[in-house]
Amino acid sequence: MTATAQLTAQHKAEPSKKATQAEDFVPPYPFRYEKMPPVWKLIGMAKRNFLSIWGVEDFQSRLRSKRVFTKELVICNRPDVVREAFQSNHEVLQRKSPQMRHALEPLLGDGLFISDTETWKKRRKIVAPIIHGSRVKGFAPIMIDTITEKSDEWKKAGAGAQVDALADMAHLTAEIICRTIFGRQLGKSYAAEVVQGFSDYQRHIDQIDLFSLFGLPEWLPRRRGRAIKKPIARIMSVLDEIIDSYEALKEKGEASVIGGLLEARDDDGKPLSRDAIRSEAAVIFMAGHETTANTLAWAWYLLSQCHSVQDKLHKELDTVLAGRTPTFQDVSSLPYTKAVIEETLRLYPPVPILAREAMADTTIGSKPIPKGSLVMVVPWLMHRSPVLWSKPDVFDPDRFIDPKAKKPNKYGYVPFSIGPRICAGLQFGMTEAILSLAILAQNFSLSLKDGIDVQPVARLTLRPGENLPMTLHPRSS
Numbered sequence: 359m360t361a362t363a364q365l366t367a368q369h370k371a372e373p374s375k376k377a378t379q380a381e382d383f384v385p386p387y388p389f390r391y392e393k394m395p396p397v398w399k400l401i402g403m404a405k406r407n408f409l410s411i412w413g414v415e416d417f418q419s420r421l422r423s424k425r426v427f428t429k430e431l432v433i434c435n436r437p438d439v440v441r442e443a444f445q446s447n448h449e450v451l452q453r454k455s456p457q458m459r460h461a462l463e464p465l466l467g468d469g470l471f472i473s474d475t476e477t478w479k480k481r482r483k484i485v486a487p488i489i490h491g492s493r494v495k496g497f498a499p500i501m502i503d504t505i506t507e508k509s510d511e512w513k514k515a516g517a518g519a520q521v522d523a524l525a526d527m528a529h530l531t532a533e534i535i536c537r538t539i540f541g542r543q544l545g546k547s548y549a550a551e552v553v554q555g556f557s558d559y560q561r562h563i564d565q566i567d568l569f570s571l572f573g574l575p576e577w578l579p580r581r582r583g584r585a586i587k588k589p590i591a592r593i594m595s596v597l598d599e600i601i602d603s604y605e606a607l608k609e610k611g612e613a614s615v616i617g618g619l620l621e622a623r624d625d626d627g628k629p630l631s632r633d634a635i636r637s638e639a640a641v642i643f644m645a646g647h648e649t650t651a652n653t654l655a656w657a658w659y660l661l662s663q664c665h666s667v668q669d670k671l672h673k674e675l676d677t678v679l680a681g682r683t684p685t686f687q688d689v690s691s692l693p694y695t696k697a698v699i700e701e702t703l704r705l706y707p708p709v710p711i712l713a714r715e716a717m718a719d720t721t722i723g724s725k726p727i728p729k730g731s732l733v734m735v736v737p738w739l740m741h742r743s744p745v746l747w748s749k750p751d752v753f754d755p756d757r758f759i760d761p762k763a764k765k766p767n768k769y770g771y772v773p774f775s776i777g778p779r780i781c782a783g784l785q786f787g788m789t790e791a792i793l794s795l796a797i798l799a800q801n802f803s804l805s806l807k808d809g810i811d812v813q814p815v816a817r818l819t820l821r822p823g824e825n826l827p828m829t830l831h832p833r834s835s
């Protein structure tokens with residue numbers, strides 16, 4: 359076999375095994391090599407799909423390091439070292455990777471997601487309470503109404519209609535986050551424009567910052583092209599229009615993120631600047647919709663392939679809800695629905711790699727980590743580690759609720775990251791995902807269109823390819 363043919367064979371994804379009642383369902387994952395390819399090949403592979411660069415040993419390891427050109431890459435893959443990196447060593451390892459900062463800085467400015475040290479501390483203190491778990495009850499009516507609209511749209515489309523489940527979930531979660539950030543009315547009017555601006559932006563940013571890997575300095579301008587300027591200008595002017603019309607249009611009594619940002623004061627009693635409000639609104643939009651959309655799309659795929667889980671989910675929804683639309687209060691009474699989401703987040707974590715740049719020399723697990731190293735926690739690896747999970751590649755929501763199953767370690771199951779930089783929208787995202795699955799699966803099951811080969815691909819987030827063609831089956835029929 360030629361080298362190219364060998365590599366192509368290596369890239370062939372593992373086929374998924376469709377489940378029968380008696381058999382465990384193993385959903386697809388990229389091929390795992392035994393012998394590491396040369397670095398230049400790995401970089402090419404990473405540019406196409408970050409999930410294809412890992413070998414068998416990477417899943418089993420505890421703490422590994424690799425040198426890529428000038429950079430030391432350190433991978434923490436067990437709860438003890440993850441805790442050390444993201445919790446105890448937060449001060450030194452709070453900085454996002456150069457790649458992440460360079461990709462998002464033109465759009466997010468000094469926003470919470472990519473800032474660090476004093477700016478991050480100040481912004482986290484202001485932004486986290488606005489989307490905190492305690493506020494989710496206030497946002498739930500917007501979520502429920504928007505999900506019900508999607509359900510009505512599917513009802514209208516009727517039995518046998520074809521949908522792109524990935525695009526539909528992206529549309530649903532973008533509508534939810536827009537209406538939550540900007541209020542119902544403004545959110546509805548501007549959702550399409552905001553979504554278009556963000557997807558144009560994402561198409562133009564680089565996944566791998568080769569400049570940083572080659573050790574080139576931070577100040578050197580990155581090649582981003584002129585294409586990126588247009589979507590940024592559009593997003594910024596839409597955000598300005600929304601902020602300007604907010605006061606006149608704000609709905610009385612209903613929570614909105616933009617209202618929270620406009621009314622927020624820092625420790626000195628000063629309001630946020632216009633730039634800061636735009637940056638934080640952009641952060642919440644960006645961080646808060648694609649992640650949930652991908653989770654839901656994967657959940658539909660997994661349910662379509664594993665009927666025993668789907669039957670159990672329907673049983674819980676029918677028993678607890680008896681045909682009525684769930685409310686926020688019902689979320690805690692749907693443990694199996696929650697377990698389906700949790701297991702989906704284990705197998706397909708929307709943010710599959712969490713990377714930090716060491717701001718000073720440090721150590722992890724007694725290993726010296728020089729300043730400038732890239733320290734990574736890779737949920738994709740740790741969530742499938744044979745050391746931490748039984749049957750790690752099998753789809754089995756029961757592992758999250760079976761009293762006999764080993765409870766996942768808080769530092770070993772990290773779809774929302776962990777430590778001081780943990781996702782500020784964790785409860786928001788979980789509630790939204792549970793309510794979406796509950797309302798839609800109460801009314802529909804979805805089957806995968808014949809002949810479609812679903813494979814996980816990661817660029818900024820992990821998704822089931824570019825689209826997910828599925829067929830609607832109303833449950834009453």
Ligand code: HEM
Pocket residue numbers: 470471472482489641642645646647649650653708709711712713772773774775778779780781782783784786787788791
């Ligand atoms: C299933 C849904 C979600 C998942 C899996 C998820 C995951 C994550 C992860 C892994 C991070 C850390 C990223 C890193 O360290 O590089 C993060 C950060 C963040 N997320 Fe989420 N997220 C979800 C939903 C949301 C939602 C709905 C919101 C807003 C309403 C949100 C807001 C944020 C913010 C503001 C940060 C930055 C926190 C900081 O740096 O201090 N997320 N999220």
